[in-house]
Amino acid sequence: xxxxxxxPTPLPTATLxxxxxxxxxxxxxxxxxxQTDQVLLFARDNELWRSDVHGVRIExxxxxxxxxxxxxxxxxxxxxxxxSPNGRYIAQLSSYDATRVLDLATGSEITLPSxxxxxxxxxxxxxxxxxxxxxIVDVVTGxxxxxxxxxxxxxxxxxxWSPDGTKLAYDCCFTSREPYDGYYDGExxxxxxxxxxxxxxxVTQSGIAxxxxxxxxxxxxxxTMDVANWMPVCSLNFPFDGWPKISKDNxxxxxxxxxxxxxTWLNTRLSVTNRATDQPAWGHTFxxxxxxxxxxxxxxxYLFFDDQSADSPIWRLSADGEELVEIIPNAQLIGIVPQxxxxxxxxxxxxxGQWLVTSQSSEPMPSEEAEKEQFPDGKYHVAFxxxxxxxxxxxxxxxxxxxxxxxxxHPLPIRWSNxxxYLFFSNVPSPDGCATSVNxxxxxxxxxxxxxxxxxxxxxxxxxxxxPDGTQLAVNAAYGRGFLIRHLETGAEQSIPLPDPGCNxxxxxxxxxxxxxxxxxxxxxxxxxxxxxxTAIVRVDIDTLTATTILPANDHNFTLLRWESDGEVxxxxxxxxxxxxxxxxxxxxxxx
Numbered sequence: 130x131x132x133x134x135x136x137p138t139p140l141p142t143a144t145l146x147x148x149x150x151x152x153x154x155x156x157x158x159x160x161x162x163x164q165t166d167q168v169l170l171f172a173r174d175n176e177l178w179r180s181d182v183h184g185v186r187i188e189x190x191x192x193x194x195x196x197x198x199x200x201x202x203x204x205x206x207x208x209x210x211x212x213s214p215n216g217r218y219i220a221q222l223s224s225y226d227a228t229r230v231l232d233l234a235t236g237s238e239i240t241l242p243s244x245x246x247x248x249x250x251x252x253x254x255x256x257x258x259x260x261x262x263x264x265i266v267d268v269v270t271g272x273x274x275x276x277x278x279x280x281x282x283x284x285x286x287x288x289x290w291s292p293d294g295t296k297l298a299y300d301c302c303f304t305s306r307e308p309y310d311g312y313y314d315g316e317x318x319x320x321x322x323x324x325x326x327x328x329x330x331x332v333t334q335s336g337i338a339x340x341x342x343x344x345x346x347x348x349x350x351x352x353t354m355d356v357a358n359w360m361p362v363c364s365l366n367f368p369f370d371g372w373p374k375i376s377k378d379n380x381x382x383x384x385x386x387x388x389x390x391x392x393t394w395l396n397t398r399l400s401v402t403n404r405a406t407d408q409p410a411w412g413h414t415f416x417x418x419x420x421x422x423x424x425x426x427x428x429x430x431y432l433f434f435d436d437q438s439a440d441s442p443i444w445r446l447s448a449d450g451e452e453l454v455e456i457i458p459n460a461q462l463i464g465i466v467p468q469x470x471x472x473x474x475x476x477x478x479x480x481x482g483q484w485l486v487t488s489q490s491s492e493p494m495p496s497e498e499a500e501k502e503q504f505p506d507g508k509y510h511v512a513f514x515x516x517x518x519x520x521x522x523x524x525x526x527x528x529x530x531x532x533x534x535x536x537x538x539h540p541l542p543i544r545w546s547n548x549x550x551y552l553f554f555s556n557v558p559s560p561d562g563c564a565t566s567v568n569x570x571x572x573x574x575x576x577x578x579x580x581x582x583x584x585x586x587x588x589x590x591x592x593x594x595x596x597p598d599g600t601q602l603a604v605n606a607a608y609g610r611g612f613l614i615r616h617l618e619t620g621a622e623q624s625i626p627l628p629d630p631g632c633n634x635x636x637x638x639x640x641x642x643x644x645x646x647x648x649x650x651x652x653x654x655x656x657x658x659x660x661x662x663x664t665a666i667v668r669v670d671i672d673t674l675t676a677t678t679i680l681p682a683n684d685h686n687f688t689l690l691r692w693e694s695d696g697e698v699x700x701x702x703x704x705x706x707x708x709x710x711x712x713x714x715x716x717x718x719x720x721x
Contacts, residue, residue: 153446167426169433169456170212170219170463172196177210177219177231177463182426182445184456186478186485195221195229201564209463213253216466218268228258230268239271248288248297257297259285263320265297269704276320277301277327286341291350295323298352300333300341305715312336317352336591343669377429379404380448381596384421387414394418399434401450411450428618430588435462476542478518481549484577487514488540493533507533515542515552515575524580526554526573536560538570543550546599550577553595565635569593572602574617585617592636596645603648603669604635612636612650614671628678630654630665637664638688642693642712646671649712650688654682661685666700668712679715 169180175198177191196210211220219231228241244258263277263285276297286300297320303313317331330352335341344354345363345441353363371381381402387395399421415421417436425431433456434444445456477486489512496504513527527540538556545552555569569592572585586602593604595617598669602615613624630652637651652665665689666680680687685702691711692698700708700719708719 132504160279167428168216168430168466169443170210170466171435171460172198172463173439173460177221178460180457181478182431182456182465187457190233191231192217195231197221211247211249212464212466213249213256213268214251215253216252218249218256220249220258222247228260230256230266232268239266240270241266241273246285246288246299247704250290251292251294255294257288257290259288259299262565263288263297263299263301265322276322277318284335286335287344289344289346291346292348293350296321296350298330298344299347300335303335303341315341317354319352327592327673333389352353371647374423374432375404376425376432376448377427378448380410380429380432382423382425382432383425384682386418397436399423399446401432413446413450413453415444422462424462424465426465433462433465435460437461448489476545479545479549479552483549484545484552485516485518486542486552487516488512488542489538490675493537504530504532508589508698509537511538511540513554515577524575524577524640527556528574540717541568543569543572543593544595544597544599546595548599551575551599552577553599555593558591563635564591565653565656566637567591569604570639574599586615586620589615592639594639594641594648595653596641601645601671603641605639605650612669612676614674619649623675625669625676627676628665628667630678630682633658640689640692640698642695643692646695647712649689649698651687652682653686666710678715679712680710 174499230239244260246259262279266273303315401410442455443457491510516523543553590604635656637653639650663682665682687700690699
């Protein structure tokens with residue numbers, strides 16, 4: 130029996146809120162797209178938060194007093210989160226009895242013994258920490274190893290990885306002088322992780338009211354205590370927040386306090402210098418009386434400034450000094466990282482930053498007596514709204530009571546069209562039994578310019594994706610129809626046979642290429658039994674309607690993260706490592 134293609138059926142427009150007007154306000158100037166992935170990390174109410182660099186999308190990352198700050202303790206700001214070089218992991222000396230390590234990609238957390246110093250390896254895979262000795266932990270596997278026992282006075286004032294990640298330097302072994310003069314003599318030691326050697330390379334000292342002198346690694350892998358002229362001497366793997374901040378365009382930002390003769394702090398001058406010409410670029414004076422925190426965005430476009438007061442804002446300045454914006458109120462800047470780490474690209478905010486999705490479902494509840502015929506097993510309420518981030522327009526696409534039976538459906542975004550006009554979404558069911566991946570059901574299209582709501586297809590399958598140009602639907606079709614491509618305007622469908630991996634399999638996920646010419650899907654072998662689960666990756670070519678296995682089934686169990694280009698895709702394995710796959714040659718590299 131051959132199914133008949135059904136063209137999409139126009140339905141009434143979505144409901145505009147009574148407080149809005151049917152006459153749309155002209156859209157504001159486009160802001161820099163959120164999909165640059167640059168993320169501002171900040172503290173609020175003793176928890177860790179993140180935001181895009183425009184303050185449009187804000188997300189709370191932690192709960193349970195994650196930062197563990199106590200304003201009554203003078204050193205509480207010294208216990209700031211330590212961000213891994215790739216921006217994925219956060220290590221926090223959250224209390225005096227634990228150190229917490231948070232994976233922003235998965236939300237998982239590792240708890241370590243209390244530590245007073247931590248340091249990330251250059252590849253972000255290993256965290257070194259000082260806790261009754263020197264230890265390291267592999268944050269992917271969670272396996273810890275002791276490198277050196279506690280000795281001398283026990284304090285470790287610096288932990289610094291060499292630029293190549295093979296050595297770890299630290300201060301230790303402090304003993305009081307005889308006769309005692311308030312100072313302790315100590316050592317700078319280097320552990321070679323490739324050989325296991327632990328050697329003293331220099332002497333140092335600390336005092337009752339001071340820590341040991343700073344030191345750093347040079348680019349050629351040597352230890353130096355000459356950090357007064359640190360920028361040309363020290364490697365980039367240098368942890369101190371107090372030093373001037375340098376952008377990728379060689380702009381140096383630093384602050385200076387303006388004091389009265391009696392030492393009263395009046396205000397703070399923030400200045401930026403072009404290091405290539407050694408000429409001042411611009412400056413601003415802020416009415417703050419504390420040591421500020423500065424950080425550049427990875428693309429060099431913005432400089433962020435914060436006075437570290439809990440009730441003051443974080444400011445964003447453009448690299449030319451012309452634009453000054455209060456970006457996040459009542460927050461304390463932690464840092465900027467280059468990647469919004471999540472298993473899948475965020476769909477709740479449109480790529481141009483103009484629209485925000487809210488989807489809500491209530492808990493199931495009993496039906497009233499008069500509703501028993503319509504809702505025999507109970508009911509629940511569903512709402513799906515899309516609003517402009519400037520508050521000018523809100524479209525309500527779904528607002529209804531639904532019958533509750535064995536499960537429920539929840540509206541979720543599938544794709545924003547490349548031209549910014551449409552949002553595609555699906556009422557995603559909660560399936561009974563084993564299902565490897567579920568992101569679809571039916572398919573709807575919301576016209577953001579008019580609120581017109583169109584059903585593109587009734588229930589068709591549980592795994593789907595709309596092409597970036599908004600013209601085609603790829604779906605693992607239900608009722609044994611197999612994998613197919615559906616043209617969304619005509620309803621025409623084309624079936625594409627997939628490679629037979631030789632055993633029971635389920636579709637894990639699928640993604641279109643940026644140019645809509647190919648798509649990738651994962652075949653999960655033995656998804657619902659006791660056999661070891663493995664995953665293969667298949668490329669589908671739309672022009673030829675053919676499917677080719679480009680990565681045979683393997684025990685890495687890869688998840689498709691995103692296309693980096695039409696020819697390369699980013700993967701995540703089941704141990705949390707990142708890989709890159711060439712989709713035409715099948716070559717793979719990574720494991721970071």
